[in-house]
Amino acid sequence: MKKLVFYIAATLLTLTTYAQQAVDYEGGRLIVGDGSAAIENGAFVVRNGHITAIGRTINAPAGATRVSLAGKTVMPAMINVHVHIGYEKYTSWGAQNYTAENVLDHLQREAFYGTAATQSVGSSPLEASLQFQRDQQAGKFPPASRFFFIPGYAPPNGGPDEVLREATNALHAINEVSTDQEARASIRKMAGLGIKAVKIWVDDRRGTYPKMTPEVYNAIIDESHKHGMLVHAHATTLADQKAVVRAGADVLVHLVQGEKLDDEYLALLKEKKPYWATVISLGDPTAVCEHDPFFEQAMPATVIAKIRATTVRRPLAPSCGPPAPNAAARETIIEYNFPRMIAAGARVVLGTDTGIEPGHTFGSGEHVEMARWVQLGLTPSQAITAATQRPAELLGLMDMGTLAVGKRADFIVLDANPLENIRNTRKISAVYLDGAKFDREAVLARWKKADAAR
Ligand SMILES: [Zn+2]
Numbered sequence: 114m115k116k117l118v119f120y121i122a123a124t125l126l127t128l129t130t131y132a133q134q135a136v137d138y139e140g141g142r143l144i145v146g147d148g149s150a151a152i153e154n155g156a157f158v159v160r161n162g163h164i165t166a167i168g169r170t171i172n173a174p175a176g177a178t179r180v181s182l183a184g185k186t187v188m189p190a191m192i193n194v195h196v197h198i199g200y201e202k203y204t205s206w207g208a209q210n211y212t213a214e215n216v217l218d219h220l221q222r223e224a225f226y227g228t229a230a231t232q233s234v235g236s237s238p239l240e241a242s243l244q245f246q247r248d249q250q251a252g253k254f255p256p257a258s259r260f261f262f263i264p265g266y267a268p269p270n271g272g273p274d275e276v277l278r279e280a281t282n283a284l285h286a287i288n289e290v291s292t293d294q295e296a297r298a299s300i301r302k303m304a305g306l307g308i309k310a311v312k313i314w315v316d317d318r319r320g321t322y323p324k325m326t327p328e329v330y331n332a333i334i335d336e337s338h339k340h341g342m343l344v345h346a347h348a349t350t351l352a353d354q355k356a357v358v359r360a361g362a363d364v365l366v367h368l369v370q371g372e373k374l375d376d377e378y379l380a381l382l383k384e385k386k387p388y389w390a391t392v393i394s395l396g397d398p399t400a401v402c403e404h405d406p407f408f409e410q411a412m413p414a415t416v417i418a419k420i421r422a423t424t425v426r427r428p429l430a431p432s433c434g435p436p437a438p439n440a441a442a443r444e445t446i447i448e449y450n451f452p453r454m455i456a457a458g459a460r461v462v463l464g465t466d467t468g469i470e471p472g473h474t475f476g477s478g479e480h481v482e483m484a485r486w487v488q489l490g491l492t493p494s495q496a497i498t499a500a501t502q503r504p505a506e507l508l509g510l511m512d513m514g515t516l517a518v519g520k521r522a523d524f525i526v527l528d529a530n531p532l533e534n535i536r537n538t539r540k541i542s543a544v545y546l547d548g549a550k551f552d553r554e555a556v557l558a559r560w561k562k563a564d565a566a567r
Contacts, residue, residue, distance in 0.1 A: 134177075136158065136159045136160075137157075139156035141182025141184075141185045142155070143167065144516070144532065147498060147517075151186075152169055155168060155169055156168065159522040159548040160174075164517060167517060167518060182526065186526075188501065188516075188524065189501040190513075191227055191228045191500045191501055192463065193223065193258075194232045194462055194507055194508060195232065195390045196219075196234070197468035198233040199233070200277075200468060201215075201468050201471060203415070207280050208280045217257055220257035221255075221258070222556075224258045225476055225557065226479060226544075227544050229513060230259040231259070233260070234464075235287065235311075235345075236265060237286060242262040245260055246260055256549065256551055258546075261508060263310040263311055264308060265286070265314065266288050266299070267325065269289045270323055271289075271316075271324065274318070274429060276469075290329055292329065296333045297333075300337050300342070301336065304341075309342055309509060311342060311345070312344075312366075315330055315348045315356070315357055316347055316350075344361070345362070346366065349367045350370070355381060361385075364387060364389070367391075367392050371443070372446070374453050386459070386460060388460045388461075388462045389460060390464030391486070393489075394481040394482045401420050408474060411477070411560055413564045416471075421433050452489065452490045461499040461503070462499055465478035484496075493531050494532055496535055502514040502515050528540040
């Protein structure tokens with residue numbers, strides 16, 4: 114017994130010493146994440162999981178462990194404000210897979226690809242999600258992306274597409290509200306639980322779904338704002354985006370599909386400046402079809418084979434085949450609308466919708482979305498800010514999102530410079546969370562083993 118106590122005490126001492134031990138990372142290109150010029154040949158010090166000094170020249174504390182970043186570029190870890198976590202299991206997809214273990218697996222996939230915080234939007238069951246957050250904050254899980262979630266609101270039988278609907282119905286994960294009183298009462302309950310934001314679906318899926326009424330979404334937005342909560346709005350038509358922005362929605366999710374933006378909307382955007390989770394790549398051909406190991410490495414062979422064998426396109430589901438009949442028209446609209454949204458003041462923020470249907474890999478979509486923004490006119494620096502500092506600001510994570518003194522040491526070490534080519538965010542050498550190197554090799558080996566056993 115005495116021996117055991119001594120052993121525990123010694124272990125704790127070792128861990129504490131390790132945690133407090135300063136590490137001096139030096140000689141790398143540092144992308145701060147706030148749009149400022151990169152610090153060439155810069156250095157930073159990490160202690161207790163936080164950045165305590167950063168700059169061109171710094172005074173490293175005596176005894177600090179030195180790590181060379183020669184030839185490397187460091188950027189802040191990403192923050193993804195829009196995914197649907199918990200339902201994908203790669204052998205099946207649905208409510209039966211929603212366990213803490215599976216949520217953790219998805220968060221480790223996010224971490225593997227460099228995402229330090231991940232927000233599940235509208236589809237996560239309330240009690241289980243609150244419990245998971247408490248457990249993760251208490252350190253009960255191995256390292257992973259930090260979990261955040263926001264509850265979702267829809268009219269009865271409305272909300273997500275039919276695949277996600279079936280799963281969320283089984284878990285009663287969506288709050289169905291028909292009247293403004295119901296909506297306000299539910300938002301007050303969420304505020305009491307410490308919830309910081311909610312999602313509304315304002316979409317009738319081309320007339321196939323009941324539509325959320327203005328009475329209901331006005332009540333949700335008004336009551337949320339009274340409690341300091343933000344509202345994310347799924348709206349995909351010009352009329353719906355106008356309506357929710359006018360009503361005060363804080364975050365737009367998705368592109369306006371198939372319509373050019375008009376001056377009335379652009380004026381509204383100039384006035385309101387909403388955040389905008391573009392989720393462009395969800396509608397793109399999947400990167401899996403490119404045979405790129407970056408996407409394949411964490412994906413089961415059976416899933417890759419299935420996607421490759423699927424050549425008939427279906428909305429949201431990954432497939433490899435000829436372009437969808439509307440692909441060129443979609444692209445023309447995106448090229449017209451995207452720069453106008455940005456110029457009007459919409460604040461782009463990283464979201465991918467990963468997990469909404471079978472066959473998406475958590476974490477890799479972030480890199481596709483950033484490249485898409487650059488293709489459409491953002492600079493790589495602006496794209497990185499939209500994936501790091503801005504989502505941190507949106508989520509109220511004051512200690513995340515940039516490389517700066519006082520921030521958590523969540524960062525990605527890259528073998529090439531993404532300011533020269535945004536696709537270099539895929540050349541990941543290492544990911545650090547809370548100052549500790551995330552063991553990418555170990556999780557990858559575990560996924561490969563599970564894949565081989567199938
Ligand atoms: Zn979504």
